[in-house]
Amino acid sequence: xxxxxxxLCAASIITACGLGGSRLNPLNWLGGDRSEPIAVRAGTxxxxxxxxxxxLDVANTPPGLIVSAIGLPPTQGFWNAxxxxxxxxxxxxxxxxxxxxxxxxxxxxxxxxxxxxLAGTFLTQQDLAGVDRIAVQGVINRRVISRR
Numbered sequence: 681x682x683x684x685x686x687x688l689c690a691a692s693i694i695t696a697c698g699l700g701g702s703r704l705n706p707l708n709w710l711g712g713d714r715s716e717p718i719a720v721r722a723g724t725x726x727x728x729x730x731x732x733x734x735x736l737d738v739a740n741t742p743p744g745l746i747v748s749a750i751g752l753p754p755t756q757g758f759w760n761a762x763x764x765x766x767x768x769x770x771x772x773x774x775x776x777x778x779x780x781x782x783x784x785x786x787x788x789x790x791x792x793x794x795x796x797x798l799a800g801t802f803l804t805q806q807d808l809a810g811v812d813r814i815a816v817q818g819v820i821n822r823r824v825i826s827r828r
Contacts, residue, residue, distance in 0.1 A: 728780065728781070730753055731820060732821055734823075736749045736823035736824070737749070738814065744807065747800060749800070751780065751798075751799065755790070756783070758795075759783070761799035762801070763777070772810060772811055773813045774807070774811045778817065
C-alpha cells in the first residue's frame with residue numbers, strides 16, 4: 681500500500697510539470713521566435729557580428745537547452761561562427777551576439793542560401809536560472825524566443 685502511495689505521489693509531481701505555466705517544464709521554451717529591430721551598430725574588426733539573424737531555435741535536453749541560430753553575412757565565405765553572451769540591462773534576458781570571422785579574401789555576394797551560417801551553443805539549467813527570454817543579435821536585428 682505504501683508503494684502505491686509513493687507511485688501516485690511521484691506521478692502527480694511529474695504531471696505538474698505539464699502545466700502551461702510551470703517553470704519546471706523544459707517544453708515551455710518551444711514557442712516560436714520573433715524578430716526585433718535594433719539600433720544599427722557594428723562589431724569590432726577582431727570579432728565582427730553577423731549582418732542579420734534569420735532564425736533562432738532551441739532544443740530541449742535533460743541538462744539544458746541547445747540554442748542554434750542562422751545568420752546572414754554580407755558575402756559568402758564567413759566562418760567560425762559562435763554565439764557569445766553579452767551583458768544585458770533587461771531583466772530575465774540571456775543575450776548573445778552572433779559573431780563570425782570574414783573570409784581571408786574577397787568573395788562574391790551570391791544567393792542568400794549560399795551565405796547562411798549556422799551557430800549554436802549549449803545552455804545549462806544553471807545558465808537559465810532567472811531567464812525567461814533568449815535573444816541572439818546581429819547588426820540590424822535580434823531574434824528572441826521566450827518561455828510560454
